[in-house]
Amino acid sequence: MINATLIKIAISLIAGIVLGFYFKFPVPSLVAFGMLLFIAFIFSFFRARKLFFQDIFFGINCALIFLFLGFLSTSLHLPENDPNHYLHQVSKNPSVSGERLIAEVTEKLKPGLFQDKYIVSVKSIQDKKASGKILLNITRTPEVQEFQPGNLLALPFRVSNINTPLNPHQFNYRAYMANLGVYGQLNLNRNEVLKMELSNSGIRSIAGQVRNKIISELRRHEFAPQELAIIQALLLGQRQDISPEIYSNYAAAGVIHILAVSGLHVGIILLLLNHLLKPVERIRYGKPIKAILLIFLLWGFALLAGLSPSVVRAVSMFSFIAIAMQLNRRSSVLNALFTSLIFLLLINPYFIFQVGFQLSYAAVLSIVLIQPHLFGLFTPRYRLVKYMWGILTVTIAAQIGVLPLSLFYFHQFPGLFFVSNLVILPFLGLLLGLGILVMLLAVVGLLPAFLTRVYGEMIELLNEFVSFIASKEDFLFQEIYFSALLLLASYLLVFSFVFLLKKFNYNNIVFLLIATGILQIGFIYEKNSAKTEEGIIFHKSRNSILGEKTEHQLVLHHNLDTSAASQNLIKDFKTGRNIQHIREIPLKNLYQIAGKTIFVIDSSGVFDITGLNPQVVLLINSPRINLDRLLTHLNPEILIADGSNYPSYMSRWQKTGLQKNIPFHATGEKGAFIFYSSEEILTEE
Structure with missing residues (x-):
């Protein structure tokens, strides 16, 4: 059974996080208020234990506690409440430029036309402890020397604001980086950046070294440049070498998600590992052992993928789901999903505004709630047909969950996404599994030439199919207007649809009709609100x-x-x-x-x-x-x-x-x- 308490806690926490970004209070005041709130919670807890018929007093206190925790978590992550944050140094002396900043490379971003881009974590300023993330832009030179996660860099402290768009409705890069906790940038020439001999030896550095080792070994084999670029994206989350044309083709075909190592990849790998480790269940304490092995192997894959933020987030989510899967109950997976949501947001409240985070949870939640009902509409006799029907229903369920978000953020809809996903997803597990084998064999120097050719031809076939789908431009619907109001109304309709699938009765039919009416009213409102000259x-x-x-x-x-x-x-x-x-x-x-x-x-x-x-x-x-x-x-x-x-x-x-x-x-x-x-x-x- 779904634990409704977890859902209420998650909603309260999210509300607190959102409010925390818009209303700012000093941390000491928040802590004092939290202590009073905690005392009220303890009182309501013992009071509830003595009541035979429960009232709402205890429930309200629980909601307020998690609302407060969300608010507090956000406040603790804001720069103004971190005395060591580099922005305080900038505000004290805006003209400072001669000071030295030591920072660790935490992530390598897709390069621009003339610059290499990194996110760096500040360690010290002029030998004084400091914190915060900065966008580092380094002018590209012929003698390119790329930095890797874990490298320590000495930089001049010349922080500036990230540019905002100069025209309405253009992509706001400053807001995007702020959602990652990055509030400033450094624009430097290559000769201004000094790589320190001693790099960070932490887990992220080790992961970066492992990933670089894999990439260098793969380059020694006869993969075509674009094949290697797709392999790096598919298995390691490195999209820097993908040509703009191929990237555009994957977006137009509705399969851009396979080029980012995230929830889809980790979910498929979890299913593969769960099947391969099935024999472990037969031994004593088999299911707990299997759960531990699944988590260990998932984090091993995260290490191979360089522990990028999207991978760490996805593996964290599916680690909870891996445990729940051993209970063989759909409600356990849902409970694990909400538990992972609460856990991740308490660690990093910025996640709530990140598009990848929203899409991942919307897709998984939609698959768990909707796919079983869609799958039950038709019972195939043959195993192959049943497998393809399962893939199709998973695709439809996931698309129902992410469509409103996709329209709101990207304003386009690939009409042939059913075709592309129906063809690609059945083989994506094979591509991932075989790709991991190729990586491991390449690292130990045992990758045979025939396997290189076979895997390279599979990637080439994938690119050709995606290019074919993308060439059908009449089925790519772009420049779709979709406001925040329509986004909320659409998800109300999705929720009403889920309730109706769960229980077909009069009340749920009315709920669906009301949600449909609200969405129509939203369209009418948006149409009429545009009359201002x-x-x-x-x-x-x-x-x-x-x-x-x-x-x-x-x-x-x-x-x-x-x-x-x-x-x-x-x-x-x-x-x-x-x-x-x-x-x-x-x-x-x-x-x-x-x-x-x-x-x-x-x-x-x-x-x-x-x-x-x-x-x-x-x-x-x-x-x-x-x-x-x-x-x-x-x-x-x-x-x-x-x-x-x-x-x-x-x-x-x-x-x-x-x-x-x-x-x-x-x-x-x-x-x-x-x-x-x-x-x-x-x-x-």
Whole structure:
């Protein structure tokens, strides 16, 4: 039976964690409040033991305790409550740059076009103990020397903020890194980074060395470059060498998840090991021994994969499930799932905002709750058909669980994901099992050439199939608008569907109908809420784009040589604002948008127009003007300079604006400027 208490505890804990990120209190005050709460909990516990008929007092106290634990866990992880965090050093002396920082490489990220990227954990600053994570960007040079997890580096202490997007609805890399606990970055040249001779000898360093040994041994065998790149991603979680084309193909085919060693891989390996260790159950204490062996082997795989955060998270989750599987009850797996959720969030509350964490738990929970019911709809006579039906129902159940999150974060849906998963998943266990064997044989120098060829051809066949599926572009639905409101309404519908599968009765049918109605209301609300007219001055380097949005339409005025709608910044805005139609018009000098008059002054510098009194003056293409005279003549409410202007010009314009007490907005610094018809005072975003 499912332990409802665990579900309530998990919900309370998650609520406390989320609140902890938005409401900040000093840790001593929280500890004092926690002591009072604990006293109330002890009182309610002994009171409950004496009651024959229980009331809700004890339940409320339990919920409050875990709500508090979530809040406290978050507070303890926030930089402001860590006196040794490097951000305190930056705030004390923002101009400091000569101090030396010692940091350990904890993770190697996918490199950019010109930089290698790492996450490093700060150990000391100027020989004083320090903490915190930093994004390290190192300019790539011909003599590339990559650093590995466990390496200790000496770096100049020149921390800066991670850049935020300059246009609305673009990917927010700063927020993404903040969800990993990374709040600053270092942009350095290679000669500024000193690798210390003594590296950290901890478990992460050992894991990195093991993974590097495996990769170097695999490179000695005759794998094609892209085959080796897929092998590294499939087995070791290293996606750095995958070409953008192949990566895009896997995303379009709906199987991008197999290129990240996470819950799917660990779950398949657990099933394989569980089957292989079946004979252990026959001996005395066989099931406890089997559970210990499963956990040991799972963490052995995590070591091979370099103990990356996603692998550690997945193995932690499935370690609980491995124990529950020995009880042979579906409810035990569910209880283990919620127990692992509580355990992981108490250790690291940042997990709750990480997309991989959310997708993993949504997929596993959906499979456990929905797949058995789907599988029971049809009873195949033949074993092969039964196996394929099982794969299909697992795929459908997982997709039901992750679809709302996928639409919310990625705004696309691969229509052929059923086909690609139905073909790939039955063989993924073989690919993983054989791949682990290939790795082990390569490390000990016993990998035969024929096995290299066979495994390489299997990977090549996988790439060709994925490329074939991805080429069917008509089945890839992109730029799908899906808001947070629709996300919540969708999961309400999923929960109602699960209840109906569990027990088909009148109440659950009503619940499903209500959830369906709420989702429809959500769509109607989103459609009607888009009626606000707005104007947008986008940031585009060396060009100008002015947008006029009315309901679900966007008119773009620009001076680009190509279509503005093909620009990523416009695609992101189109999806984020639920825009259905885009029209493009060459840029003019005078506009009336959202009730505001916008005067565009280009390189011609013409502005002396009698009777013109614009609220917004937009400077483009670095006009040579006397700004003091312009502001006196036009007296605008705000002065805006977009990305087509020289930085030196904008610096002078900003000073003049300050002298005239007129706000100055540079899109290259503050991002796109947005104004609405319902507002008298202009706002910026």
